[in-house]
Amino acid sequence: MSPAHVVEPTYEAIKRRLMTGVWPAGARLESARLADALGVSVTPVRDSLYRLTGEHMVDFTHGEGFHVHRLTETELRDLLELNLILLLAALATRRGGIVDRASPAAEETDRIGALFLGVASRSGNAELAAAIASLNDRLHLTRRLDRHLFADAEAEGAAIEAALFEAGPPAIARNLILRYHERRAQEAASYVRMLAERRADR
Structure with missing residues (x-):
């Protein structure tokens, strides 16, 4: 080695x-x-x-x-489902508020990943945080396609960030994160097609 x-x-x-x-x-x-x-x-x-x-x-x-690796529709849906399950578990056990807001200059996909990792880190469970970090890496390329599929992708991310940062009612953040994953699971075929067409931004 x-x-x-x-x-x-x-x-x-x-x-x-x-x-x-x-x-x-x-x-x-x-x-x-x-x-x-x-x-x-x-x-x-x-x-x-x-x-x-x-x-x-x-x-x-x-x-x-x-x-x-060639991502399939089924695999993408499974990844999104696992990510959601882990995030909901992290939300239920998080200690204190969320991490600082991401820098406005940060790439939007990294902002979402940073938010999700922040939620996992606040759970106090190192294994959960490591799992979310790994999923962030595997979902990064599909997240780069979000703005091609969702006109409100940036606003959606900002709403999730605000719900987490302001530490409001847990149900608000939970519902926003649930909706985020459901929308992308519904578009799994579009993500896979766009990846095959190499339409990901670089």
């Missing part, structure tokens, strides 16, 4: 490219080419790709190598 000071930046660089849609779903990820592009040896690239396979962001098949 490669030293951490080499593999961690390599892993983060590849992961960021996956999260921002640099490669289309199903694209072959060739270790040698990635190594050349990143200025590292093949070993940390392979280590990173195996790690990302374990995180379900890359697929590996013996004899065929590594490929960008």
